[in-house]
Amino acid sequence: MAILEVTELNRSFGGIVALDGVTFTLERGTTNAIIGPNGAGKTTLFNCITGYHIPDGGTVEFDGEDITTVPDYKTARQGVRRTFQEVDVFDELTVAENISLASFESDPEELMELLDLIEIHDKEGSELTLFERKRVSLALASEGDLLLLDEVFSGLNPTEKPEMIDYIDALAERKTIMLIEHDIETAFNLADTVTVLAQGQVMHTGTPEEMLEDEQVREEYIGEMAI
Numbered sequence: 001m002a003i004l005e006v007t008e009l010n011r012s013f014g015g016i017v018a019l020d021g022v023t024f025t026l027e028r029g030t031t032n033a034i035i036g037p038n039g040a041g042k043t044t045l046f047n048c049i050t051g052y053h054i055p056d057g058g059t060v061e062f063d064g065e066d067i068t069t070v071p072d073y074k075t076a077r078q079g080v081r082r083t084f085q086e087v088d089v090f091d092e093l094t095v096a097e098n099i100s101l102a103s104f105e106s107d108p109e110e111l112m113e114l115l116d117l118i119e120i121h122d123k124e125g126s127e128l129t130l131f132e133r134k135r136v137s138l139a140l141a142s143e144g145d146l147l148l149l150d151e152v153f154s155g156l157n158p159t160e161k162p163e164m165i166d167y168i169d170a171l172a173e174r175k176t177i178m179l180i181e182h183d184i185e186t187a188f189n190l191a192d193t194v195t196v197l198a199q200g201q202v203m204h205t206g207t208p209e210e211m212l213e214d215e216q217v218r219e220e221y222i223g224e225m226a227i
């Protein structure tokens with residue numbers, strides 16, 4: 001069953017067309033990667049899905065309900081949650097306090113355990129490493145049904161990256177995930193489907209295997225990268 005249906009989404013900033021007729025569907029329980037060059041419209045797409053930006057045209061349906069013009073603080077309560085490229089953790093609050101702000105309906109302990117946050121629960125935001133901040137941010141996003149993850153792997157070292165993959169794999173067992181990822185190998189490892197966005201348009205959608213078999217996609221968007 002579709003959890004998200006995006007239809008003919010348009011959004012411009014002055015003369016810049018950031019989204020140009022974007023249409024796709026996400027099935028509940030799947031993990032979906034969005035890849036594409038800088039300026040392709042990936043973050044704008046997240047902003048329009050969450051209601052941070054209202055699109056100029058088109059619709060966003062979440063769980064069968066039209067949320068196109070619903071602001072982000074309300075879509076978050078409805079179950080659309082996201083992380084940001086600039087990790088959003090309050091420096092002066094502890095990990096536990098940061099997490100308590102997210103108004104959890106379920107038991108936050110379980111989520112904190114899953115993300116290995118129990119042992120650092122009393123550490124203040126300002127003392128956290130980037131990896132720890134990203135895990136807190138992930139916990140804050142994880143109360144939703146649909147998690148939009150914006151470059152959660154950027155800045156992580158080679159030891160942390162596989163650990164983050166394990167965290168996302170564990171969350172993927174209970175959530176629908178859409179992730180923006182510049183590291184193609186990571187995106188392909190995690191995703192059931194991959195969507196290529198360029199110049200505000202959906203260029204290709206398919207499974208990682210289909211993408212790799214498509215010579216044009218390989219040449220234009222994946223390059224020489226061995227996967």
Ligand SMILES: Nc1ncnc2c1ncn2[C@@H]1O[C@H](COP(=O)(O)OP(=O)(O)OP(=O)(O)O)[C@@H](O)[C@H]1O
Pocket residue numbers: 013016017018036037038039040041042043044045
């Ligand atoms: N608030 C804004 N005001 C003006 N232009 C914007 C705004 N947000 C996005 N844009 C423009 O819209 C286009 C798409 O930007 P967007 O950030 O969505 O791309 P992206 O694919 O996320 O890029 P990146 O991979 O670099 O993060 C770009 O040309 C960008 O400059």
